Amino acid sequence: MSAVATYLKTLTARRTIYALKPELPGEITINDIQSVVQTIIKETPTAFNSQPNRAVILTGETHKKVWDEVTKAIESPAGQKRPASARDEAFGSVIFFTDDKVTEKLKADFPAYAAAFPSFADHTSGAAQINSWVALEAMGLGGHLQHYNGYIKAALPSKIPESWTVQAQLVFGTPAAPPGEKTYIKNDVEIFN
Structure with a gap:
C-alpha cells in the first residue's frame, strides 16, 4: 500500500466515538x-512558522475534576450529558490552545496581515486537532472533539498561562462501541483549467 493510501485509510478510520472506556488499549501508555x-x-504548520499551538493532556483526578466543574457549570441536564460522559467514561483529554502572545507579536511585526493572524492561529489549531485525533485513532483510541472552551478555561489548573486561549478538547479512551454510521453529502472537488 502506498504511503498516500495508508494515510487516507487512517484518516477515513478516524470517527467520532462517544462510547468510551476510561482505559488505554493494549500496550499504549500515556x-x-x-x-x-x-x-x-x-510539526503542524503555522503561519510564518510562528508556532502558537499549545496542548496539555489531562488524565486521572485532574481530568475528572475539570470535567466535573464543567458539568456543574452547565445548568441544563441535557447540556450536562456530554461533559459528564467525558468525566466518567473517558481516560483523558487533550486540551488544545493557541498562545495569544504569539499572535499579538505577529500582528505587531507584520501589521499588513494583523487582521488575519487570529484566523491563522485558529487554522493551525484545527490542523493540530485533526492530526492528533487521527494519530490517536491509529493508536487504537477512540475520541470526540468538544468545544467547552470557556468552561474548560475556568476549570483548568492555575499553571496554564493566561495568554493561552482554549481552542478544543479531544476526549479519548478505549472505544466501548463502534462509531455510528457516517453519511456523506455530495461535495465533489472540481478542477478548473
Missing part, C-alpha cells in the same frame, strides 16, 4: 500519547 501529541504540536 507517555506514548504525550510523545505523539508533542510531535504533532511541533
Whole structure:
C-alpha cells in the first residue's frame, strides 16, 4: 500500500466515538500519547512558522475534576450529558490552545496581515486537532472533539498561562462501541483549467 493510501485509510478510520472506556488499549501508555501529541504540536504548520499551538493532556483526578466543574457549570441536564460522559467514561483529554502572545507579536511585526493572524492561529489549531485525533485513532483510541472552551478555561489548573486561549478538547479512551454510521453529502472537488 502506498504511503498516500495508508494515510487516507487512517484518516477515513478516524470517527467520532462517544462510547468510551476510561482505559488505554493494549500496550499504549500515556507517555506514548504525550510523545505523539508533542510531535504533532511541533510539526503542524503555522503561519510564518510562528508556532502558537499549545496542548496539555489531562488524565486521572485532574481530568475528572475539570470535567466535573464543567458539568456543574452547565445548568441544563441535557447540556450536562456530554461533559459528564467525558468525566466518567473517558481516560483523558487533550486540551488544545493557541498562545495569544504569539499572535499579538505577529500582528505587531507584520501589521499588513494583523487582521488575519487570529484566523491563522485558529487554522493551525484545527490542523493540530485533526492530526492528533487521527494519530490517536491509529493508536487504537477512540475520541470526540468538544468545544467547552470557556468552561474548560475556568476549570483548568492555575499553571496554564493566561495568554493561552482554549481552542478544543479531544476526549479519548478505549472505544466501548463502534462509531455510528457516517453519511456523506455530495461535495465533489472540481478542477478548473
